[in-house]
Amino acid sequence: xxxxxxxxxxxxxxxxxxxxxxxxxxxxxxxxxxxxxxxxxxxxxxxxxxxxxxxxxxxxxxxxxxxxxxxxxxxxxxxxxxxxxxxxxxxxxxxxxxxxxxxxxxxxxxxxxxxxxxxxxxxxxxxxxxxxxxxxxxxxxxxxxxxxxxxxxxxxxxxxxxxxxxxxxxxxxxxxxxxxxxxxxxxxxxxxxxxxxxxxxxxxxxxxxxxxxxxxxxxxxxxxxxxxxxxxxxxxxxxxxxxxxxxxxxxxxxxxxxxxxxxxxxxxxxxxxxxxx
Amino acid sequence: xxxxxxxxxxxxxxxxxxxxxxxxxxxxxxxxxxxxxxxxxxxxxxxxxxxxxxxxxxxxxxxxxxxxxxxxxxxxxxxxxxxxxxxxxxxxxxxxxxxxxxxxxxxxxxxxxxxxxxxxxxxxxxxxxxxxxxxxxxxxxxxxxxxxxxxxxxxxxxxxxxxxxxxxxxxxxxxxxxxxxxxxxxxxxxxxxxxxxxxxxxxxxxxxxxxxxxxxxxxxxxxxxxxxxxxxxxxxxxxxxxxxxxxxxxxxxxxxxxxxxxxxxxxxxxxxxxxxxxxxxxxxxxxxxxxxxxxxxxxxxxxxxxxxxxxxxxxxxxxxxxxxxxxxxxxxxxxxxxx
Numbered sequence: 158x159x160x161x162x163x164x165x166x167x168x169x170x171x172x173x174x175x176x177x178x179x180x181x182x183x184x185x186x187x188x189x190x191x192x193x194x195x196x197x198x199x200x201x202x203x204x205x206x207x208x209x210x211x212x213x214x215x216x217x218x219x220x221x222x223x224x225x226x227x228x229x230x231x232x233x234x235x236x237x238x239x240x241x242x243x244x245x246x247x248x249x250x251x252x253x254x255x256x257x258x259x260x261x262x263x264x265x266x267x268x269x270x271x272x273x274x275x276x277x278x279x280x281x282x283x284x285x286x287x288x289x290x291x292x293x294x295x296x297x298x299x300x301x302x303x304x305x306x307x308x309x310x311x312x313x314x315x316x317x318x319x320x321x322x323x324x325x326x327x328x329x330x331x332x333x334x335x336x337x338x339x340x341x342x343x344x345x346x347x348x349x350x351x352x353x354x355x356x357x358x359x360x361x362x363x364x365x366x367x368x369x370x371x372x373x374x375x376x377x378x379x380x381x382x383x384x385x386x387x388x389x390x391x392x393x394x395x396x397x398x399x400x401x402x403x404x405x406x407x408x409x410x411x412x413x414x415x416x417x418x419x420x421x422x423x424x425x426x427x428x429x430x431x432x433x434x
Numbered sequence: 435x436x437x438x439x440x441x442x443x444x445x446x447x448x449x450x451x452x453x454x455x456x457x458x459x460x461x462x463x464x465x466x467x468x469x470x471x472x473x474x475x476x477x478x479x480x481x482x483x484x485x486x487x488x489x490x491x492x493x494x495x496x497x498x499x500x501x502x503x504x505x506x507x508x509x510x511x512x513x514x515x516x517x518x519x520x521x522x523x524x525x526x527x528x529x530x531x532x533x534x535x536x537x538x539x540x541x542x543x544x545x546x547x548x549x550x551x552x553x554x555x556x557x558x559x560x561x562x563x564x565x566x567x568x569x570x571x572x573x574x575x576x577x578x579x580x581x582x583x584x585x586x587x588x589x590x591x592x593x594x595x596x597x598x599x600x601x602x603x604x605x606x607x608x609x610x611x612x613x614x615x616x617x618x619x620x621x622x623x624x625x626x627x628x629x630x631x632x633x634x635x636x637x638x639x640x641x642x643x644x645x646x647x648x649x650x651x652x653x654x655x656x657x658x659x660x661x662x663x664x665x666x667x668x669x670x671x672x673x674x675x676x677x678x679x680x681x682x683x684x685x686x687x688x689x690x691x692x693x694x695x696x697x698x699x700x701x702x703x704x705x706x707x708x709x710x711x712x713x714x715x716x717x718x719x720x721x722x723x724x725x726x727x728x729x730x731x732x733x734x735x736x737x738x739x740x741x742x743x744x745x746x747x748x749x750x751x752x753x754x755x756x757x758x759x760x761x762x763x764x765x766x767x768x769x770x771x772x773x
Contacts, residue, residue, distance in 0.1 A: 322499050
């Protein structure tokens with residue numbers, strides 16, 4: 158079902174708020190992977206606000222939907238969303254990166270309430286997500302497992318092992334989404350280690366592919382609905398995104414893969430977010 | 435000595451021994467009946483690892499992910515994170531090295547309830563060469579926080595270890611051979627407990643702390659030495675490498691003041707190293723030697739020939755004991771006459 162006008166408005170507001178929160182946490186943390194966090198904001202905003210079933214008062218609920226952040230270095234983007242959804246107090250994010258904080262650059266599922274998996278080492282999210290999805294099958298549960306994959310980590314062989322196996326097992330409850338922001342640490346993905354043609358690679362491995370603009374909530378909504386309705390062949394959503402999305406001076410800039418920001422930049426960033434939303 | 439007989443069991447198909455090897459597969463299948471959360475996983479080694487028995491009984495709870503060990507352990511982590519109890523079996527070389535990071539970061543870091551049954555460990559796949567030998571895994575696995583590391587002496591102890599691992603909450607690495615190895619134990623009723631060494635022979639002159647295939651060999655060596663050399667050898671089966679039984683080690687040092695460790699592993703980082711750490715930290719000194727593979731890539735051959743070559747068989751252990759007995763250890767200030 159298409160998004161209503163009020164749903165769309167609400168999602169845009171939530172995404173803008175999350176972008177602001179990420180700017181705050183990046184400031185508190187002293188530095189973060191802000192570029193890749195901004196590129197995934199709209200994807201995780203619609204997942205957590207429209208599609209995923211969970212209960213923040215019972216994070217271990219057996220038939221909750223799962224979310225695995227395979228691109229674990231952008232935990233700075235997920236943590237404030239989990240806070241917003243009620244898993245913990247946003248104030249605790251002020252300790253981010255500090256001595257013995259529960260929050261570091263890569264989030265720890267034993268320390269961060271509501272986090273479904275510890276990630277950080279790239280290429281691990283798809284195998285873990287596949288395990289979660291197969292567990293649903295064994296246990297006769299109907300939950301979905303969403304896995305957000307970075308485009309750079311499509312270089313990792315372990316992801317392709319899991320993609321091959323997911324298609325083999327016809328695991329349609331696993332919904333991978335590629336945050337295709339075209340950039341990795343050392344430069345553009347196409348120059349460092351090209352993953353093109355990405356859609357054809359997934360198709361060859363047995364997936365149906367939906368390619369969308371990952372910042373368009375209507376397209377995200379349609380794609381996730383279609384992926385949820387898959388029967389035999391699992392579906393991957395390739396979300397074309399912009400690194401640093403929402404902050405004009407960070408957009409499509411490889412140098413903002415990781416950045417530190419001072420209070421002046423915080424104000425500039427928030428002004429840009431306000432102007433763009 | 436039964437060396438010739440051991441050789442025969444390895445090189446010739448022996449139905450009785452094979453049955454012993456398959457005990458753990460049967461145990462796992464039995465446990466699977468009472469615990470619906472147990473799932474079994476492998477990477478194209480269902481037959482070689484004997485975990486295929488579980489597949490016959492519970493096809494819907496069995497996953498063969500093909501030759502993809504990183505995915506194998508990542509999938510197991512995801513399953514455990516979702517409340518299943520995965521038992522993963524593949525060769526030790528791949529479990530501990532190809533997928534080391536998945537075992538560490540996906541399983542141990544999240545303290546997940548995954549049981550790893552690593553087969554073909556040590557030199558047990560002798561003729562396959564160093565690609566398929568595994569003499570590094572104990573060192574690797576015991577450096578992973580939350581991991582428990584068990585090296586059963588034989589098929590019967592493997593059955594006990596699997597049972598105990600299933601009851602224990604947390605990651606466990608169980609290291610076995612190909613399943614053709616001769617057995618020390620005649621039955622399972624000797625009080626197996628994770629982290630608790632088992633004393634097999636009383637003795638006062640020297641203590642052999644052995645693990646895995648070394649246990650039977652150490653016991654045979656002890657019996658021979660008692661009879662022929664009048665040496666009283668204490669033998670300890672250290673089936674759990676981590677957490678190691680500190681009390682048993684310290685008691686042995688105080689008892690005999692001579693310790694010989696036997697392991698089918700590099701002498702760096704495995705049982706010998708773990709025992710040495712305990713001894714040094716205890717402040718009680720003793721004569722000490724490690725028998726294992728001396729930091730080299732092991733040579734090719736039938737396992738029993740390799741055990742002989744590396745002095746891991748009863749004959750080799752007898753030589754080592756005689757050597758160590760010839761060395762003095764005294765509590766005086768004269769260091770020249772000591773080990």
